[in-house]
Amino acid sequence: METVKLSRIVMKLSPQLYPFLTSSELNSEIVLQYGIEALQAQDVMEIIQFSISEHQKDALFH
Numbered sequence: 001m002e003t004v005k006l007s008r009i010v011m012k013l014s015p016q017l018y019p020f021l022t023s024s025e026l027n028s029e030i031v032l033q034y035g036i037e038a039l040q041a042q043d044v045m046e047i048i049q050f051s052i053s054e055h056q057k058d059a060l061f062h
Contacts, residue, residue, distance in 0.1 A: 001033060002032045002036060004029070004030055004036055005030070006025060006027070006028045006048070007027065008036065009036060009044055009047060010026065010048070013039055013044045014041060014045070017048065021051075024055055025048075025051050028051050028055070030047055030051070
C-alpha cells in the first residue's frame with residue numbers, strides 16, 4: 001500500500017490533465033493498493049473522476 005497526492009499521480013502518468021484540476025483535488029491523498037508504479041492511464045482517469053466527484057459533493061454540503 002502507498003499513499004500519494006493526486007498531483008503526483010497526474011504529473012507522472014497524465015501531466016496534460018494537471019491544469020484542469022483544482023488545488024484541493026490535486027492535494028487529495030489517494031491510497032494505492034499496489035503503489036504508483038502499478039498504475040495505468042485508465043486507472044488515473046478513474047481516480048481523477050472519483051476525486052472530482054468527491055470534491056463536488058463536499059462543495060454541495062458547505
